[in-house]
Amino acid sequence: MNLQREVLLVLDEVLSLGGRGLEFRRETCLLGSIPELDSMAVVTLITTLEERMGITVSDDEIDGSAFATVGSLVDFVSHRANG
Amino acid sequence: MAETGLPRREVFFADSPTFERGQRLCVWTAPANEPARNLILHVHAFGDEMNKSRRMTALQAIDAARVGCAVLQVDLHGCGDSSGEFEEATWDTWLADVRSAARLAVARHAQRWPTAAPPTCWMWGHRVGALLAAQSIKALDPDWRLLLWHPVAQGKSFLQQLLRVRSAAEKMRNASGATVAQLRARLHDGEALDLAGYRVTAAMADALEAASLPPTLGLRQVCWLEVSAGTEPSLLPASSAIADRWRQAGAHVMTRVVPGPAFWQTTEIEDAPALISATREVVTGS
Numbered sequence: 001m002n003l004q005r006e007v008l009l010v011l012d013e014v015l016s017l018g019g020r021g022l023e024f025r026r027e028t029c030l031l032g033s034i035p036e037l038d039s040m041a042v043v044t045l046i047t048t049l050e051e052r053m054g055i056t057v058s059d060d061e062i063d064g065s066a067f068a069t070v071g072s073l074v075d076f077v078s079h080r081a082n083g
Numbered sequence: 084m085a086e087t088g089l090p091r092r093e094v095f096f097a098d099s100p101t102f103e104r105g106q107r108l109c110v111w112t113a114p115a116n117e118p119a120r121n122l123i124l125h126v127h128a129f130g131d132e133m134n135k136s137r138r139m140t141a142l143q144a145i146d147a148a149r150v151g152c153a154v155l156q157v158d159l160h161g162c163g164d165s166s167g168e169f170e171e172a173t174w175d176t177w178l179a180d181v182r183s184a185a186r187l188a189v190a191r192h193a194q195r196w197p198t199a200a201p202p203t204c205w206m207w208g209h210r211v212g213a214l215l216a217a218q219s220i221k222a223l224d225p226d227w228r229l230l231l232w233h234p235v236a237q238g239k240s241f242l243q244q245l246l247r248v249r250s251a252a253e254k255m256r257n258a259s260g261a262t263v264a265q266l267r268a269r270l271h272d273g274e275a276l277d278l279a280g281y282r283v284t285a286a287m288a289d290a291l292e293a294a295s296l297p298p299t300l301g302l303r304q305v306c307w308l309e310v311s312a313g314t315e316p317s318l319l320p321a322s323s324a325i326a327d328r329w330r331q332a333g334a335h336v337m338t339r340v341v342p343g344p345a346f347w348q349t350t351e352i353e354d355a356p357a358l359i360s361a362t363r364e365v366v367t368g369s
Contacts (some may be wrong), residue, residue: 006314012314014353031255036350039252040131040279043244046349048355054314059263062247063254 003073003081005055008047011070015041026071031064042067055080090148091115098166100365101183104176105166105215109184110156111191112144118199119153121366123189123230126159126181126212126219129241130169130281132347133162139346139355141307146359150367153202154177156187159215169277170282174215181206185227192344205230205366210347214294221297228304232358233345236321238294245278295306296325299332306365307338310355317342337365 012021014037020022031037042064055077063073066076090112099107109297111120125140127133144154146315158165161172185206192202202238205228208216213234220227228239235241246263270276270288277283283291307326318326318338325334343355 009312009314013347015350015351039176039255040248041350042251042255043247044345046247047244048345051319054243059243059247063258063260071308077123 003068003078006053007049007077008073009069010045010052011073014044014048022061025068026074028070030069030073031067037067039064049077053077053081086149089115090145091201092145092148097187097251101145101187102160102180103169104160105178107160107184108158108164110144112148112156113153113192114148114151115194117151118196119192119202121147121152121153121205122188122192122202122209123147123152123154123205124181124185124367125154125156125207126154126208126216127162128209128347129211131279132210132244133212135349135352136347138352139208139358142251142354143359143362145287146363147366148362153188153192153304154207155184155191157187158324161208168282170284170287172322173286173296177215178219179318181215182222185219185223203228206264208232208234211235211238211241211291211294212294217296217300218287220303225302228306229300230306230362231305232345232362233309234296234307234322236296236325242288242291245283247277249276298328300334301327302333303335305329305334305336307336308358308361308365309338310343310345311340312342312344316342339365 008021012019015034017020025046043062046062047054050057066073093111095109096106097109128136143336144156147154158178160176161167161169165210204226206216206220207230209232213231216229246266250261250263266276267312270285273285275282275284308321309322318340326338329336339361341357341361343357346353346355
């Protein structure tokens with residue numbers, strides 16, 4: 001399965017979007033557009049992505065900037081998956 | 084399997100001499116008209132994970148009681164409706180609470196059903212509660228079994244998550260928010276911090292950081308259940324490693340992953356029915 005779909009599955013699950021998340025595209029805005037995406041959800045998402053995709057995110061990288069859009073989040077994961 | 088009909092659910096407070104430093108809220112869910120074949124003590128999760136899990140825990144207790152289990156739930160010191168503020172709680176008090184609750188559960192059942200065969204006893208720990216359960220079960224006789232729901236294996240990682248939430252919140256508000264390292268240093272210096280809605284003292288942070296699942300459980304029976312919403316659910320690699328270590332030291336460890344949401348951390352309260360039926364199966368053996 002492709003990376004974007006995997007990321008959307010995690011988004012949908014953690015934010016309890018009930019399937020809506022699976023319809024997001026790269027341009028879809030996340031932070032600021034989805035009220036459920038608070039600091040708790042940001043960290044839960046990062047942890048779940050770390051566990052499911054075997055990536056490691058350092059503490060200093062968690063500031064929400066990766067969550068601007070679906071595209072920025074997928075790129076964030078992709079860079080760490082290949083490193 | 085035969086159901087025993089509507090369970091009885093009783094809520095009561097217990098205090099000294101069973102528990103120190105005030106009272107604990109207890110909920111007892113058991114078959115209404117017959118002795119239990121299994122006795123289960125629930126050890127709840129930490130902070131907001133406990134709140135988000137209330138529904139699933141209640142559903143499980145009621146389901147278990149329908150198939151011959153007596154379940155005791157206790158709000159630990161400083162948690163839920165028990166005495167004390169959260170910042171007054173200590174890890175050692177929690178361990179003592181768990182041991183006391185285990186004895187209370189056994190005594191309560193025996194008092195109700197003095198001529199019944201003693202039930203099989205289980206300590207059912209969820210997330211950080213699994214850490215507490217695994218650490219306190221050493222004080223109980225070897226027949227006590229361990230039932231773990233998605234255990235936190237290292238308190239240090241759990242503390243890191245709490246610090247990450249605080250750091251992320253600060254940095255999302257303004258770029259000069261505290262880093263995780265800075266927050267940890269403040270805890271080291273003795274400052275209590277509000278983390279994910281709960282006031283965590285330096286002592287509690289130290290205790291969490293030092294807590295991990297014990298390297299061995301002796302010859303104990305363990306059921307390790309995890310929940311995954313992933314497309315190919317599998318046990319976390321770290322969990323498999325611990326389970327294997329326990330097996331090498333003589334424990335009988337059964338692991339299982341069921342599909343479902345991580346209900347202790349999802350934004351909305353969600354159910355994981357597959358976890359309820361899996362728990363029913365492993366406890367009743369059918």
